[in-house]
Amino acid sequence: MTLKLNDTYVKSFIKDGELEAISAEVKAAHKCLLSGNGEGNDFLGWVDLPFNYDKEEYARIKAAAAKIQKKCDVFVVIGIGGSYLGARAVIEYVKSPLYNNLKHEGTPDIYFSGCNISAQSLNELLAICEGKDICINVISKSGTTTEPAVAFRVFRELLEKKYGKAEAKERIFVTTDKARGTLKKFSDEAGYETFVVPDNVGGRFSVLTAVGLLPIAVSGTDIDALMKGAADAATEFKASDDINTNPCMKYVAIRNIMYRNGKGTEILVNYEPYAAMLNEWWKQLYGESEGKDKKGIFPASVIFSTDLHSLGQFIQDGSRNIFETVVSVNETNEKKPVPFDEANVDGLNFLAGVDLNEVNKMAMKGTILAHVDGGTPNILIEIADKSEYSLGYLLYFFEFACGVSGYVLGVNPFNQPGVEAYKKNMFALLGKPGYESEKAALEARLK
Ligand code: PA5
Numbered sequence: 001m002t003l004k005l006n007d008t009y010v011k012s013f014i015k016d017g018e019l020e021a022i023s024a025e026v027k028a029a030h031k032c033l034l035s036g037n038g039e040g041n042d043f044l045g046w047v048d049l050p051f052n053y054d055k056e057e058y059a060r061i062k063a064a065a066a067k068i069q070k071k072c073d074v075f076v077v078i079g080i081g082g083s084y085l086g087a088r089a090v091i092e093y094v095k096s097p098l099y100n101n102l103k104h105e106g107t108p109d110i111y112f113s114g115c116n117i118s119a120q121s122l123n124e125l126l127a128i129c130e131g132k133d134i135c136i137n138v139i140s141k142s143g144t145t146t147e148p149a150v151a152f153r154v155f156r157e158l159l160e161k162k163y164g165k166a167e168a169k170e171r172i173f174v175t176t177d178k179a180r181g182t183l184k185k186f187s188d189e190a191g192y193e194t195f196v197v198p199d200n201v202g203g204r205f206s207v208l209t210a211v212g213l214l215p216i217a218v219s220g221t222d223i224d225a226l227m228k229g230a231a232d233a234a235t236e237f238k239a240s241d242d243i244n245t246n247p248c249m250k251y252v253a254i255r256n257i258m259y260r261n262g263k264g265t266e267i268l269v270n271y272e273p274y275a276a277m278l279n280e281w282w283k284q285l286y287g288e289s290e291g292k293d294k295k296g297i298f299p300a301s302v303i304f305s306t307d308l309h310s311l312g313q314f315i316q317d318g319s320r321n322i323f324e325t326v327v328s329v330n331e332t333n334e335k336k337p338v339p340f341d342e343a344n345v346d347g348l349n350f351l352a353g354v355d356l357n358e359v360n361k362m363a364m365k366g367t368i369l370a371h372v373d374g375g376t377p378n379i380l381i382e383i384a385d386k387s388e389y390s391l392g393y394l395l396y397f398f399e400f401a402c403g404v405s406g407y408v409l410g411v412n413p414f415n416q417p418g419v420e421a422y423k424k425n426m427f428a429l430l431g432k433p434g435y436e437s438e439k440a441a442l443e444a445r446l447k
């Protein structure tokens with residue numbers, strides 16, 4: 001078993017007949033996704049991606065990763081949204097959020113840039129890069145997104161000043177649209193090695209393309225195992241539309257029942273800090289896919305036990321419009337026993353010698369029961385271990401569930417029209433040519 005969906009702690013919140021009633025809708029949505037007859041069907045490339053990918057490019061990703069590992073101390077990954085969250089989530093999950101601070105022979109430090117508009121964060125990263133050998137990977141499907149485009153200008157200038165144009169081009173790797181788009185043309189002219197964001201894969205579903213795989217491979221993570229896990233998940237989840245045998249379809253059914261019963265917020269719960277960016281990846285996947293047409297479950301996330309000391313109060317006892325989806329990893333690699341202390345001033349000697357994983361598991365079990373008692377349903381997703389294989393399986397579980405769930409909800413899960421509104425206003429306020437009339441109207445509102 002790689003993944004098990006445990007519905008014990010949500011059952012009491014599901015009324016008789018509700019699962020049976022939604023089952024037909026889940027089947028129809030499963031069919032709609034696989035037949036390619038639904039809305040957004042030109043963005044279904046991710047469904048078969050774990051088997052159906054460009055093998056030549058995959059080999060080039062590994063070769064480029066090896067080259068980057070040799071060439072630099074610092075590898076800067078430039079991208080935003082779907083063009084960075086997957087890579088960062090996997091690297092932090094498999095390696096560590098403290099990867100750069102820990103010993104990692106043979107792989108460079110990895111930093112992410114172009115995912116905000118912060119002068120401070122860009123300047124800090126430039127300071128970190130001083131005196132170091134640098135490579136960069138700019139990732140942008142459109143090639144025109146403001147945040148990564150600004151960071152790319154800054155780092156391109158730095159590399160060209162530091163190494164000269166000829167060497168800089170050996171250190172710049174670009175992941176973008178195959179043929180259209182300004183970044184591809186610019187990169188070909190400049191002589192940068194390029195990788196493809198497939199036309200039919202949207203940013204938030206792109207972690208298993210070059211978008212995610214190149215930075216992930218640079219970190220020394222086993223991308224073969226990641227892909228194998230995703231491929232096995234795809235085989236299983238595509239084969240059955242039955243909510244009783246397919247855990248992915250059961251997740252779709254239960255979360256939609258929760259939504260219809262007034263639970264409009266889903267909180268993804270992890271008990272390990274290494275999963276904080278996985279939470280962020282999941283929030284983008286579900287937020288951009290489902291939040292439209294005035295519908296959708298609001299995706300939130302927590303890391304417990306940290307957030308039990310902050311949001312825990314609300315989840316236990318606040319507005320009852322939430323449910324939790326808890327991810328639990330059964331086998332962990334790290335062990336750490338609680339030390340014995342002669343004085344026992346904190347009264348913790350009853351735990352002396354007990355592994356912290358055991359303490360964490362009991363925190364999880366106790367919390368689930370407390371939250372259920374408080375009126376917050378809990379869906380429990382159990383993962384066999386913390387391997388790349390299991391993570392690939394989990395990533396695909398959430399992607400496939402997201403696609404089917406969007407269709408159950410009655411939205412197009414593969415577009416993101418709402419993302420444009422802020423950009424339009426920002427460009428107008430910054431005086432971009434062509435936005436003159438909007439600028440005046442917005443400025444009048446801001447007076
Ligand atoms: O999921 C998405 O489509 C978005 O989050 C995009 O990935 C994000 O806006 C970045 O776009 P681009 O890769 O075109 O720079």
